[in-house]
Amino acid sequence: MTTSVDHQVPPSSSAPAAASPDLGTLQARSISAWFGEHKVLDRVSLTMNAGEVTALIGPSGCGKSTFLRILNRMHELIPSASLAGEVLLDGEDLYASARRITDARRQVGMVFQKPNPFPAMSIYDNTLAGLKLTGVRASRATRDDLVEECLTKAGLWKEVRDRLRAPGGALSGGQQQRLCIARSLAIRPRVLLMDEPCSALDPTSTRRIEETIAELVAEVTIVIVTHNMQQAARVSHQCAFFLAEHGTPGAIVEHGPTEAMFERPQDPRTSDYVHGRFG
Ligand SMILES: Nc1ncnc2c1ncn2[C@@H]1O[C@H](COP(=O)(O)OP(=O)(O)OP(=O)(O)O)[C@@H](O)[C@H]1O
Numbered sequence: 022m023t024t025s026v027d028h029q030v031p032p033s034s035s036a037p038a039a040a041s042p043d044l045g046t047l048q049a050r051s052i053s054a055w056f057g058e059h060k061v062l063d064r065v066s067l068t069m070n071a072g073e074v075t076a077l078i079g080p081s082g083c084g085k086s087t088f089l090r091i092l093n094r095m096h097e098l099i100p101s102a103s104l105a106g107e108v109l110l111d112g113e114d115l116y117a118s119a120r121r122i123t124d125a126r127r128q129v130g131m132v133f134q135k136p137n138p139f140p141a142m143s144i145y146d147n148t149l150a151g152l153k154l155t156g157v158r159a160s161r162a163t164r165d166d167l168v169e170e171c172l173t174k175a176g177l178w179k180e181v182r183d184r185l186r187a188p189g190g191a192l193s194g195g196q197q198q199r200l201c202i203a204r205s206l207a208i209r210p211r212v213l214l215m216d217e218p219c220s221a222l223d224p225t226s227t228r229r230i231e232e233t234i235a236e237l238v239a240e241v242t243i244v245i246v247t248h249n250m251q252q253a254a255r256v257s258h259q260c261a262f263f264l265a266e267h268g269t270p271g272a273i274v275e276h277g278p279t280e281a282m283f284e285r286p287q288d289p290r291t292s293d294y295v296h297g298r299f300g
């Protein structure tokens with residue numbers, strides 16, 4: 022039996038005390054998704070609370086990335102793609118016809134699996150690259166402050182402050198990923214989606230990104246896809262287990278506070294997955 026119940030679990034005890042009022046609570050309601058005739062998600066409902074990290078886990082192909090792309094309106098860029106259901110950001114429909122798609126993406130940022138800074142562009146300009154795309158103008162002093170602020174939040178400032186004019190491509194993989202996080206933060210998103218942000222990184226860089234996530238969650242709601250169960254356990258407050266069984270579309274088998282998902286899973290399939298018995 023696959024269930025997709027709305028998420029009514031209160032924040033876990035390890036969650037940050039009080040969420041800032043600017044934070045975004047993201048609610049997916051009965052999301053289904055298709056590529057052409059192929060249905061890949063079936064009525065997925067999940068609330069991703071402000072001030073918390075929500076981890077999406079599950080075997081390859083169960084629809085985690087598709088779900089993430091629906092949360093910031095990237096799914097609709099794929100020609101054959103369609104969807105049903107609702108995404109609400111603080112109660113407001115992200116897909117409302119009056120809302121511009123760029124506005125949705127500004128509020129819900131995304132960091133991808135493979136670090137993708139502009140390689141020839143300077144670290145400084147990379148950090149601000151998102152501002153140009155959203156048409157925001159700022160004075161030189163404001164830009165300098167923003168670069169320092171975002172690189173600091175992304176945990177990269179100390180490593181690059183003496184070479185801000187060096188190209189982004191000259192950084193290590195882990196540094197490039199933190200640069201991409203800084204670039205996402207510069208447009209002040211309320212939610213940050215991360216699709217396996219550490220899968221191309223070494224353990225030290227992975228740790229550094231995890232520390233960055235822990236610091237950022239006070240300011241931005243985070244949803245992270247990971248195949249690394251230890252990582253899900255370390256960084257997330259809430260966890261949702263996706264599964265696409267026997268060719269059926271992906272659905273959430275179980276979700277709740279991370280500790281409960283790992284220590285006392287309700288569904289045997291969750292238990293098998295989090296203990297590495299399949300997937
Ligand atoms: N652009 C696309 N066109 C057609 N089908 C797609 C496309 N992207 C994904 N799919 C299909 O949608 C399903 C879900 O894919 P998705 O990438 O969301 O899974 P995932 O859980 O992120 O997997 P992984 O853990 O490997 O990243 C798969 O069956 C996949 O083949």
Ligand SMILES: [Mg+2]
Nearest residue numbers: 085086087216
């Ligand atoms: Mg994926």
